[in-house]
Amino acid sequence: MVAAAAALRRWSIPLLSCAVPAGFAVWAFPEGLAPVRAAGIITGWLGCGLLLVSLLLMLREPRLAAWLGGLERMYRWHHATGLAAYLFLLLHPLLLAANNLSSPRVAWQTLSPFTESWPVWSGWLGLLLLMGGLVTTFIRRIRYGTWRWLHALLGLGVLTGLVHLILLGIDEPVLPILAVAAGILGWRLIRGDLGLAARPYVVTSALPLAARSIEVVLRPLGDPAMVTPGQFVLVEFGNGDRYRGCGEFHPFTVSTIAGQDELHLAVKALGDCTTRMQAIEPGVAARVIGGFGGFVDPHGRAPQFWVAGGIGVTPFVALLNAGPLLHPTRLLYLYHCEADAAFLPELRATAAADPKFTLHAVETGDGVPDLGPLLPPAGELSGAECYLCGPPGLVAALKSALAARGVTAQHVHYENFEFR
Ligand SMILES: Cc1cc2nc3c(=O)[nH]c(=O)nc-3n(C[C@H](O)[C@H](O)[C@H](O)COP(=O)(O)OP(=O)(O)OC[C@H]3O[C@@H](n4cnc5c(N)ncnc54)[C@H](O)[C@@H]3O)c2cc1C
Incomplete structure (x- = not known):
């Protein structure tokens, strides 16, 4: 039962990300068309399926998140499927135009948004909105609130893309897909952003x-x-x-x-x-x-190595507060200065009282710490499960430093204290 639940958590998103677009592609597979034109149509449907999965993965429902392996994982796949969808959707008009390469004028007419055809206009508008929503994700300087509004362009892009299909005269199964996409967007807005689920x-x-x-x-x-x-x-x-x-x-x-x-x-x-x-x-x-979430497994049998960056210490404090440790656990706690370090006295007291718990508290100052001397040697890490929590830059640096010590990815678990 536990193994089945773990398999569901592990495989549900990859399966969804393959099955939905593949289902669309099989349904829409065009018979008897030139291969390049057929590929152009198929890439459009693959992009459409991936976008639908990407939308589903932005829902903030605790039960759904538990089935799919956590909100953080859902967000990672939300980004990956969104990006893959965009690339397929970009290929879609390019391949349709490439099909007419023997006549550059016809190829340009297929692509040009100036042909005053509503289907083409709406297709390009959908792509531009998607690109606007995606690009903003990679510009870290944009304020979170502003980014959220810009990111909503993605939702508009999806709906415009589906209108593009309806204008092309393909209303089966576009209308049901449009209804599902609108339903997911509305669900997220009403339950997540406006707080009906709160x-x-x-x-x-x-x-x-x-x-x-x-x-x-x-x-x-x-x-x-x-x-x-x-x-x-x-x-x-x-x-x-x-x-x-x-x-x-x-x-x-x-x-x-x-x-x-x-x-x-x-x-x-x-x-x-x-x-x-x-x-x-x-x-x-x-x-x-x-x-x-809940990325630390309190019931695991292996020794654990925890690393906290600043306020990223909170999940570890929660586990220490919840009950006695079952296995030897070492916490490396990195903070700028001692006055800044939340829960430090409590952690020191736990380390003094519990022989299973070792605390290595390090004041790093304002610079980026040299992780090499702070991590245990490879021999001590072998067989341990590593849990990292803190700002994304620190988590990324720790993952590389642990990999260099021979710790494989399946033994490294992390929670970034930031999501977009
Ligand atoms: C899983 C998780 C657990 C966290 N636990 C804690 C904790 O226990 N204690 C703590 O002090 N901090 C915690 N944080 C960090 C905290 O959520 C951010 O510091 C806070 O949201 C920043 O908001 P701001 O407007 O002050 O900062 P801003 O400067 O506006 O944002 C800084 C960054 O925080 C993220 N952020 C901002 N607003 C939101 C939002 N509404 N929803 C999601 N992310 C947002 C964005 O990535 C943004 O780039 C946690 C973050 C995550 C992802």
């Missing part, structure tokens, strides 16, 4: 935890969210007497679940909204969606 909570305490960090305690006002220690939730804080909420959901790891299903969250000021959250006060209403 549970009501209230802030009962907000106390300083370290420099630029507070610990917020939330009490449920109805049925609590289904969360286990180490998972993260999406939280939107409302307005208080002196606090003004940002009006958007942000991911935070639950560091403790106390009596009456109270959730403890550590919030570090890493940007505009989290800086504003430092002023949260008791009585502020909150909405919570989740829980998601």
Whole structure:
């Protein structure tokens, strides 16, 4: 049963990403056309199928995320399938034009958006919208809020692409696909962004935890969210007497679940909204969606090596708070300066009390740390499961450093404290 659930988590997204586009391609396979024209049509349908999968993977539903191996994994595949879809959709008009290469004028007419044909116009518009939505994902300087609006162009691009098919006279099975795509987009907007899936909570305490960090305690006002220690939730804080909420959901790891299903969250000021959250006060209403993720396996049999970058320590604190460790565990905790390091006294106390837990706390200053001397030698890492949590740059550097010590990817698990 456990093995079947693990296989489902592992293979469901790759299978979906192959089966949906392949199903479309088989259904639409054109008989008796020139091979290049047939390839042009097939690439269009492959792109369409991949886009539908990409849309599904942006839903923020805890149960769906659990089946598909977690929200972080869904987002990685959302990006990969979105990019692959775009490349297929770009090939689609190029191959259709290439089919007419013997007459450059006809080839250009196939491609040109100036032929004043609505099907061609809508096809190009769909592609441009998709490109706009995709490109913004790779420009890290764009503010998250602005990026989200620009990323919504992708959704418009999908709908415009489907209108392109209807204008071409292909309404079977385009209308059902259009309905599914619109349904997924609406579902995400209403349940995820507007918060219909959220549970009501209230802030009962907000106390300083370290420099630029507070610990917020939330009490449920109805049925609590289904969360286990180490998972993260999406939280939107409302307005208080002196606090003004940002009006958007942000991911935070639950560091403790106390009596009456109270959730403890550590919030570090890493940007505009989290800086504003430092002023949260008791009585502020909150909405919570989740829980998601939980990338550390508390029941695994192997020794564990944990690495935390800054506030990325929260999933590990959650596991230590949840109960005694079952296996030898070493935590390498990297932080800029000691005043900044949340939970450091608690971690030191646990290390002093629990022989299974070793803490290696390192003040890195503002520069990028040299990971070489900080990681255990290859011999000590062999047979261990490695869990990494922190900013994406640190996680990427750690993955390379561990690979250089012979740790294979299947023993490295990570959670980036950022998603777009
Ligand atoms: C799985 C996960 C768990 C996290 N757990 C914690 C935690 O326990 N404690 C903690 O202090 N921080 C945690 N973070 C980080 C925290 O969510 C970000 O610091 C916060 O969202 C930044 O918002 P901002 O507006 O202050 O910063 P900005 O400068 O606007 O954003 C900085 C980056 O944070 C990400 N981000 C911003 N807004 C959102 C949003 N609404 N939804 C998703 N990502 C967003 C974007 O990648 C952005 O580039 C976690 C992040 C993730 C992904």
